[in-house]
Amino acid sequence: MSYLSNVVRRAASRQMPASGRNVRLRCFSSELGQTTEKSVPYHKTLKEERSQDKGPTRPLPKSANVVVVGGGSLGCQTIYHLAKMGVSNVVLLERDRLTSGTTWHTAGLLWQLRPSDVEVELLAHTRNVVSKDLEEETGLHTGWIQNGGLFIASNKQRLDEYKRLMSLGKVYGIESYVLSPAETKELYPHMNVDDLYGTLYVPKDGTMDPAGTCTTLSRAATTRGASVIENCPVTGIQVTADDLGMQRVAAVETNYGTIQTPCVVNCAGVWARALGQMAGVNVPLVAMQHAYVVTERIEGIQNMPNVRDHDASVYLRLQGDALSVGGYESNPIFWEEVSEKFAFGLFDLDWDVFMQHIEGAINRVPVLEKTGIKSTVCGPESFTPDHKPLMGEAPEVRGFFLGCGFNSAGMMLGGGCGKELAHWIIHGRPEKDMYGYDIRRFHRSLTANNRWIRERSHESYAKNYSVVFPYDEPLAGRNMRRDPLHEELLQQGCVYQERHGWERPGWFNPRGAAPIKNECLTCRNALAVFDMSYFGKFYLVGPEARKAADWLFTADVSKSPGLTIYTCMLNKHGGVESDLTVSQISPGTQVSSLTPAFEGDGYYLAVGGAVAQHNWSHITTVLQDMRLQCKLVDCSEELGMISIQGPASRMVLQEVLDADLSNEAFPFSSHKLVKAAGCMVRAMRLSFVGEMGWELHVPKQDCVRVYQAVMKAGAGHGITNAGYRAIDSLSIEKGYRHWHADLRPDDTPLEAGLAFTCKLKSSIPFLGRKALEIQKATGVLRRLVCFTIDETVPMFGLEAIWRNGKVVGHIRRADFGFAINKTIAYGYIWNPDGGPVSLEFVKSGEYMLERMGATYPATAHTKSPFDPENKRVKGIY
Numbered sequence: 001m002s003y004l005s006n007v008v009r010r011a012a013s014r015q016m017p018a019s020g021r022n023v024r025l026r027c028f029s030s031e032l033g034q035t036t037e038k039s040v041p042y043h044k045t046l047k048e049e050r051s052q053d054k055g056p057t058r059p060l061p062k063s064a065n066v067v068v069v070g071g072g073s074l075g076c077q078t079i080y081h082l083a084k085m086g087v088s089n090v091v092l093l094e095r096d097r098l099t100s101g102t103t104w105h106t107a108g109l110l111w112q113l114r115p116s117d118v119e120v121e122l123l124a125h126t127r128n129v130v131s132k133d134l135e136e137e138t139g140l141h142t143g144w145i146q147n148g149g150l151f152i153a154s155n156k157q158r159l160d161e162y163k164r165l166m167s168l169g170k171v172y173g174i175e176s177y178v179l180s181p182a183e184t185k186e187l188y189p190h191m192n193v194d195d196l197y198g199t200l201y202v203p204k205d206g207t208m209d210p211a212g213t214c215t216t217l218s219r220a221a222t223t224r225g226a227s228v229i230e231n232c233p234v235t236g237i238q239v240t241a242d243d244l245g246m247q248r249v250a251a252v253e254t255n256y257g258t259i260q261t262p263c264v265v266n267c268a269g270v271w272a273r274a275l276g277q278m279a280g281v282n283v284p285l286v287a288m289q290h291a292y293v294v295t296e297r298i299e300g301i302q303n304m305p306n307v308r309d310h311d312a313s314v315y316l317r318l319q320g321d322a323l324s325v326g327g328y329e330s331n332p333i334f335w336e337e338v339s340e341k342f343a344f345g346l347f348d349l350d351w352d353v354f355m356q357h358i359e360g361a362i363n364r365v366p367v368l369e370k371t372g373i374k375s376t377v378c379g380p381e382s383f384t385p386d387h388k389p390l391m392g393e394a395p396e397v398r399g400f401f402l403g404c405g406f407n408s409a410g411m412m413l414g415g416g417c418g419k420e421l422a423h424w425i426i427h428g429r430p431e432k433d434m435y436g437y438d439i440r441r442f443h444r445s446l447t448a449n450n451r452w453i454r455e456r457s458h459e460s461y462a463k464n465y466s467v468v469f470p471y472d473e474p475l476a477g478r479n480m481r482r483d484p485l486h487e488e489l490l491q492q493g494c495v496y497q498e499r500h501g502w503e504r505p506g507w508f509n510p511r512g513a514a515p516i517k518n519e520c521l522t523c524r525n526a527l528a529v530f531d532m533s534y535f536g537k538f539y540l541v542g543p544e545a546r547k548a549a550d551w552l553f554t555a556d557v558s559k560s561p562g563l564t565i566y567t568c569m570l571n572k573h574g575g576v577e578s579d580l581t582v583s584q585i586s587p588g589t590q591v592s593s594l595t596p597a598f599e600g601d602g603y604y605l606a607v608g609g610a611v612a613q614h615n616w617s618h619i620t621t622v623l624q625d626m627r628l629q630c631k632l633v634d635c636s637e638e639l640g641m642i643s644i645q646g647p648a649s650r651m652v653l654q655e656v657l658d659a660d661l662s663n664e665a666f667p668f669s670s671h672k673l674v675k676a677a678g679c680m681v682r683a684m685r686l687s688f689v690g691e692m693g694w695e696l697h698v699p700k701q702d703c704v705r706v707y708q709a710v711m712k713a714g715a716g717h718g719i720t721n722a723g724y725r726a727i728d729s730l731s732i733e734k735g736y737r738h739w740h741a742d743l744r745p746d747d748t749p750l751e752a753g754l755a756f757t758c759k760l761k762s763s764i765p766f767l768g769r770k771a772l773e774i775q776k777a778t779g780v781l782r783r784l785v786c787f788t789i790d791e792t793v794p795m796f797g798l799e800a801i802w803r804n805g806k807v808v809g810h811i812r813r814a815d816f817g818f819a820i821n822k823t824i825a826y827g828y829i830w831n832p833d834g835g836p837v838s839l840e841f842v843k844s845g846e847y848m849l850e851r852m853g854a855t856y857p858a859t860a861h862t863k864s865p866f867d868p869e870n871k872r873v874k875g876i877y
């Protein structure tokens with residue numbers, strides 16, 4: 001018998017023979033010698049009849065509407081949901097037997113609370129599927145055990161984080177309790193609570209059984225007509241170019257036949273990269289080893305909740321009358337060469353790496369010190385650069401969908417993600433806001449960069465249990481994309497944030513506290529310069545560009561050349577896929593990055609830099625679907641963008657630009673080609689901070705010169721550099737929306753207060769119009785509301801919104817507004833009694849915002865609390 005305490009001692013004195021980094025594959029063995037084949041969970045059900053040589057378990061069809069590749073958690077959930085949503089002729093191909101990759105040995109934990117509203121909803125759906133739906137549909141029990149979950153806090157910050165989750169849980173009806181150390185001891189008598197600050201107890205968390213879940217999913221799917229074919233490895237994906245040159249999926253090849261199909265779903269786990277390569281698609285994930293050990297019986301542990309001790313980076317999962325102990329190490333082991341032959345396999349556990357969890361586990365449950373280890377379970381799992389899954393249609397190949405990269409959460413997220421993936425395949429877009437999981441969140445240069453993928457995935461793995469601090473920035477994989485002003489601003493004390501591979505200015509003051517207040521107030525009272533060069537800058541040009549613009553944009557962007565129009569782009573459900581500015585342009589006579597040559601119509605698009613790939617993919621997909629004769633040209637790297645904002649901006653810029661900047665000559669929302677410090681630039685009178693100001697779009701070779709000229713001219717007027725932290729604060733104060741925060745693909749412009757961007761009074765059809773017309777007729781069922789909090793208390797989003805004593809929503813984005821000197825928060829509210837949410841409904845309520853369990857009175861505003869009459873952007877001070 002080897003006790004956990006011995007493991008710690010032996011490793012500490014270096015007697016533990018480490019398996020080293022040359023990992024050997026093996027089935028059911030253990031370095032300690034205590035693990036026997038018998039003791040590894042689930043092997044009896046899954047190992048029997050295992051043979052890839054037997055050939056497919058069913059004959060292959062000649063064609064299929066959808067082929068899902070991989071029979072793990074994700075593949076099974078996806079085929080189940082596709083079948084349930086009525087898709088016929090769906091086939092799942094599994095190389096070996098169901099669950100044989102990672103899924104068979106999962107710990108299967110499901111925690112309901114996460115710091116994201118979308119993830120809370122995804123988890124709730126998985127829980128419904130495994131605890132209720134499947135049993136009702138098949139009469140089979142999935143093996144779901146509801147033993148509860150307990151999050152451990154060893155310090156105040158951690159408990160604050162849990163309290164934040166608790167407040168969000170109230171919005172979704174998820175029961176949770178913050179417990180004192182004494183209450184925790186009463187609930188979990190084996191626990192050491194001496195060093196506890198508190199805990200969060202979620203009684204309806206639990207554990208999923210991988211074999212039971214996947215078998216039942218497969219049974220339910222096949223009952224609805226889907227086919228599950230095991231022992232059938234996919235060996236190739238046929239891709240053809242259509243007459244517009246777009247790559248599309250055509251067929252799936254196996255050694256047993258070819259299936260013609262327009263749609264392939266890559267649910268191949270750690271093998272997803274190899275499967276992607278078959279289709280010419282980059283899948284940015286790495287395979288790493290992830291492990292837990294299973295203890296011998298522990299008297300009195302039965303029925304205890306599962307435990308996550310984030311500060312010790314360890315989890316304790318109840319397994320009958322024993323515990324499984326696992327966690328996330330700072331030095332994980334990569335699986336460098338992912339073997340095709342690996343099925344129902346495990347690795348030798350490297351105790352040097354794993355040992356850190358044992359110490360944490362013994363500290364939390366001291367009885368473990370005298371408890372034997374029954375088995376070790378160390379298997380492969382895929383991890384991604386931001387620790388979020390990879391989903392959606394690949395930008396490279398139409399019809400090739402991803403459902404992989406699950407970062408050790410593929411069981412609990414499987415149901416929610418399977419449903420969204422099915423929706424995505426059927427309707428072209430998911431139902432929820434899945435941008436955080438969408439493959440299009442990464443720029444195409446990054447998904448092909450192995451070093452970036454590896455370094456960033458490593459950091460994300462190591463930080464998995466870290467407190468999610470607002471404004472945290474990654475350390476790994478930085479400086480992938482730098483704009484023309486990077487070095488110049490670095491010398492002036494710029495502290496950078498990373499978005500989409502770009503380094504963008506966060507704030508200026510590397511050695512002191514972040515001077516956000518100073519940057520904001522200088523912008524409001526004098527002027528500030530923002531380097532927004534990381535913006536995506538595209539030209540939409542060609543004979544049918546006008547037709548494309550009419551269909552893509554909610555606003556009429558062609559009504560008046562010379563204007564720059566703020567508009568949205570929608571999906572067919574009326575959800576906002578993007579907000580951006582569009583300027584109609586004329587063909588250049590002297591071709592340059594500012595003045596491209598083209599036939600027909602032309603538009604210059606400026607979109608937030610972090611979401612440029614998403615915009616690019618959305619537009620190209622629509623152009624392909626509509627078969628329009630126009631093209632999208634990316635000049636993001638060719639042009640910089642310098643924004644000068646504030647009451648003194650006109651006076652200062654008048655010295656730098658060769659144009660008349662008066663309201664009459666250069667009104668708000670217009671653009672012109674002008675000279676700045678002798679260089680040709682496109683100047684736009686726009687603001688994202690609520691001040692009079694101009695954006696200068698400058699060829700990259702001239703950026704430094706133009707910037708220096710602006711700084712020189714502004715020196716006597718108190719000009720300051722400012723970064724995106726200031727933009728966040730200034731823009732929320734003015735009520736400007738941030739895409740993917742207060743404006744998402746599951747929000748419509750009518751709900752978000754952006755009806756003014758929609759040409760509903762015209763007869764021009766546009767994507768999403770029908771959905772908006774229906775919504776306009778019936779009234780919106782939720783509405784974005786601005787709140788200010790009288791008490792000075794920081795808020796960051798996810799706070800619960802109470803109206804007249806009932807929860808009616810949660811905050812999406814919050815920040816401090818320095819000009820009004822208040823915390824400002826935006827969130828959507830619904831009517832708890834059902835029915836539309838009118839402005840009267842908004843105005844008539846009494847509101848409280850709940851932050852970390854405490855409530856604060858809040859005032860609802862139907863207009864921006866700062867400059868509600870929009871005077872400042874028009875130059876009226």
Ligand SMILES: Cc1cc2nc3c(=O)[nH]c(=O)nc-3n(C[C@H](O)[C@H](O)[C@H](O)COP(=O)(O)OP(=O)(O)OC[C@H]3O[C@@H](n4cnc5c(N)ncnc54)[C@H](O)[C@@H]3O)c2cc1C
Nearest residue numbers: 070072073074095101102103106107109234269410411412
């Ligand atoms: C130790 C450990 C503990 C974990 N604990 C938890 C937990 O508590 N909670 C949780 O939610 N998640 C947990 N996870 C993660 C979870 O188990 C995984 O995220 C999930 O199982 C991944 O499922 P998948 O379907 O993406 O991949 P897999 O299960 O690996 O399925 C992929 C399938 O694709 C097949 N395949 C590959 N290539 C081909 C091909 N060419 N043709 C046909 N088939 C192919 C493979 O054979 C495999 O069966 C844990 C993981 C590990 C390693």
